[in-house]
Amino acid sequence: MESQPQSSGFVIWITGMNGAGKTTLASYLTKRLAAVGRPAELLDGEDPAQVLTSGLGNTKDDRDVAVRRLGYVAKLLARNGAVAVCASLSPHREPREQLKREIRRFVEIFVECDFTTLQERSGRLRKAMAGEIKNVPGYDDPYEPPVHPDLVVRSDQERVEVEANRIFQALVDVKYIGPAEFGRLTGGLKPKRAQKAARNGARKKLAAKAAARKAPRKVAARNAKPARKSKR
Template sequence: MQRRGVTVWFTGLSGAGKTTITRAIAEELRAKECQLEILDGDIVRENLTKGLGFSKEDRDINIRRIGFVAHLLTRNGVIVLVSAISPYREVREEVRKTVGDFVEVFVNAPLGTCEERDVKGLYKRARAGEIKQFTGIDDPYEPPLNPEVECRTDLEELSESVAKVMNKLEELGYISAKVAV
């Protein structure tokens, strides 16, 4: 059971596993009959921030817009799952302050692992110079300094990552603990 709204912000390199974990968490939360929304970075770019490029300024605007929507939903009691690379620490911290009820999940996998998982071929294209300002290749990713949860997707199973996030949401009082049957 859900107690109040919260934004759970999944950040990490492309291919780290943000969307996969987000979808699995959504399933768990739906089973608990929680009100939730998913703000996936790719879908948001298509529908809310179309036209923005990948300069630092445009990326910051994109993250602020996602943060604004997350804030509105969170204050209205919704659990918001945000899956976005969000490479810059400063703007993530800005969004954390705006939202208030905010849990940062660092979806951590080495660059090599992310490149191996690259189903869209983006890393290959970035390495070939076809995509400029690609996070992890020619644009930096600033990992969180103190995330509430770190999921090492190269070292743990999906179920372990999901359990870490769900346990943190229970520990922080956003959802009720599991009830023994």
């Protein structure tokens, strides 16, 4: 297995509303990365143990503090060569943008999902709609989706394996992983750019061969003396 240099760590930050499928996707990514030898850690903002959210409530300030705590741990992991996969509601845009500025190798993934599916998946959202709880982002509290995420996935339309493969492609695009690692992560697939490069290379070879075949004729034509015009 290839060893990874310490500088190869990075952060995958997965944001989306309650019930969007952040934890499911983050867990899958972490397992796949670990399976190919990447040191990867899952950081879940909805961790039942509440290690990083202890003492925090549902106010805007508390939610922003939770993002900063999660981001701080993720930054330390990435600095030491690990991949930090963060599943975080992180409903406010500015704390996420601050993390982007602080963490050099950072990929933001927005998990989008239609409201009907969110209702089916999220008990918190159903309770909010029934008036049992308040301050639920996306219902009676703001959720600010990313303006320029690195990738948008649709958990109501795509299987988690498809979402993950698209994220791995995004990691190839920013050169956080290479084509060989992409293949191991995806079970032998090739990244799109590699496929395109291979096709372009094949076209160039064919063009070169065709040019080589035509070259003698062109040279002969250039060297041939023009025919003399007959005098009348």
